[in-house]
Amino acid sequence: MQRNMIVIGGGIVGLASALALARAGWQVRLVDADPDRQAASWGNAGHIAIEQVTPLASWATVRSLPRRRFGAGGAVALPAAAWRRWLPFGLRLLGAARPGSFVRGQRALSGLLAGAMPAWQWLADSLDVPDLLQVRGHMIAWHGAAAAAAGRRAWTTAEIGTATFRDATVAELQALPGPSAAGAIRFTNTAQIADLGVLDRALRAALAAAGGTILPGRATLHLAGDEARVLVDGVALADMDQLLVTAGVASGRLLAPLGHHVPIIAERGYHLRASDHDWPADLPPLVFEERAMIVTRYAGCVQVASFVEFADIDTPPDPAKWERLEAHVSALGLPLRPPFTRWMGARPTLPDYLPAIGRSSRASNLLYAFGHQHLGLTLAAVTGDSVVALAEGRAPAIDLAPFGLHRFEA
Numbered sequence: 001m002q003r004n005m006i007v008i009g010g011g012i013v014g015l016a017s018a019l020a021l022a023r024a025g026w027q028v029r030l031v032d033a034d035p036d037r038q039a040a041s042w043g044n045a046g047h048i049a050i051e052q053v054t055p056l057a058s059w060a061t062v063r064s065l066p067r068r069r070f071g072a073g074g075a076v077a078l079p080a081a082a083w084r085r086w087l088p089f090g091l092r093l094l095g096a097a098r099p100g101s102f103v104r105g106q107r108a109l110s111g112l113l114a115g116a117m118p119a120w121q122w123l124a125d126s127l128d129v130p131d132l133l134q135v136r137g138h139m140i141a142w143h144g145a146a147a148a149a150a151g152r153r154a155w156t157t158a159e160i161g162t163a164t165f166r167d168a169t170v171a172e173l174q175a176l177p178g179p180s181a182a183g184a185i186r187f188t189n190t191a192q193i194a195d196l197g198v199l200d201r202a203l204r205a206a207l208a209a210a211g212g213t214i215l216p217g218r219a220t221l222h223l224a225g226d227e228a229r230v231l232v233d234g235v236a237l238a239d240m241d242q243l244l245v246t247a248g249v250a251s252g253r254l255l256a257p258l259g260h261h262v263p264i265i266a267e268r269g270y271h272l273r274a275s276d277h278d279w280p281a282d283l284p285p286l287v288f289e290e291r292a293m294i295v296t297r298y299a300g301c302v303q304v305a306s307f308v309e310f311a312d313i314d315t316p317p318d319p320a321k322w323e324r325l326e327a328h329v330s331a332l333g334l335p336l337r338p339p340f341t342r343w344m345g346a347r348p349t350l351p352d353y354l355p356a357i358g359r360s361s362r363a364s365n366l367l368y369a370f371g372h373q374h375l376g377l378t379l380a381a382v383t384g385d386s387v388v389a390l391a392e393g394r395a396p397a398i399d400l401a402p403f404g405l406h407r408f409e410a
Ligand SMILES: Cc1cc2nc3c(=O)[nH]c(=O)nc-3n(C[C@H](O)[C@H](O)[C@H](O)COP(=O)(O)OP(=O)(O)OC[C@H]3O[C@@H](n4cnc5c(N)ncnc54)[C@H](O)[C@@H]3O)c2cc1C
Pocket: 008, 009, 010, 011, 012, 013, 014, 031, 032, 033, 034, 039, 040, 041, 042, 043, 044, 045, 046, 047, 048, 049, 217, 218, 219, 220, 246, 247, 248, 249, 250, 251, 254, 267, 268, 269, 270, 271, 305, 306, 345, 346, 347, 348, 369, 370, 371, 372, 373, 374, 375, 376, 377, 378, 379
């Protein structure tokens, strides 16, 4: 029997989930409102970050906030105009940072991240794009001696899940672009996606090959009895058994008419890309930790990314963030030459820094998978696998109970 699934949102989480469902025998229609591929999924740092098992809803984050403010030279921006968004979000974050909640969150995120790399390896192999997933680690470098000592110490004592790292060798240190680093570490089993555009096209082609279709348009939801119904650009879609919401930061807005109150925020990041550069071809993603900046070499460009700006979804980007990135590039003497293309995208973030993956308590035919914060690329493949189990009423390989929306609905 053919089972019909509508997936709403064609970012990395939606595409990976749609493909997993189609390959499991579902007749999938994916609705997406991003023809220009501007979503977070296509502008991120490309890092499969299995080491990030510690939720950012922590006292360490809260304590570090004063020195990490954008105004103090750091990467965190809380725009005054958006206080109605970030203040309630921040209060909920404080609740999630309490010791008991934090430990539960870390356990849950660790479980999901432990499955992330095997799921990606399987997915990447199945896409048949050579070297799409490059498992060659990533590096973190410091320029001040004190920062290097403190940074190294912090990583040595940090929970890093299944990731492993070592000190950078002298040759690796010398090969780093920019001024000579005071210290660096190299993670050995993290990974990067070689090119996000190639990934996007490969996933869409695989979805088509598995019988799925992509419908351009904007979806809205409403309740009919205890089931959700979907309109695309105002036109009802018929013949569906289940629906999956993977609309990134817009998921909260989409689910509101069903009675879900989702405290999601747009945690916006910025990047610059240069196609004219002399970045070393064999260098994995490189984090300049003192500047909270990550540089990734993709197939056709080098990308410099940073910032966490808590804002409304629809407000325009702040050019001061790109100017700061350009200042970092110039201060470090990085081998990137203008013109730089500028981009801003929103991480979909919930106040406890765990994703929302589960079945709706309001609409019996509705599943959701969003809120993957800084880890949407990392967690896309394992989320797709989990969604198939949910759709089929099987127990997922990973305990999804901590990721239910009920945690915000008590
Ligand atoms: C600067 C930066 C660097 C990052 N680096 C990394 C990294 O290195 N590694 C990592 O794992 N993660 C990283 N992330 C986070 C990652 O990019 C996100 O977690 C991830 O992209 C979220 O994917 P998504 O599919 O849930 O959402 P999105 O990418 O936002 O996609 C959502 C899609 O849903 C569509 N949509 C929304 N509403 C509707 C609607 N009503 N109807 C139809 N379609 C709709 C949108 O148009 C969009 O196409 C980074 C993020 C940023 C900003």
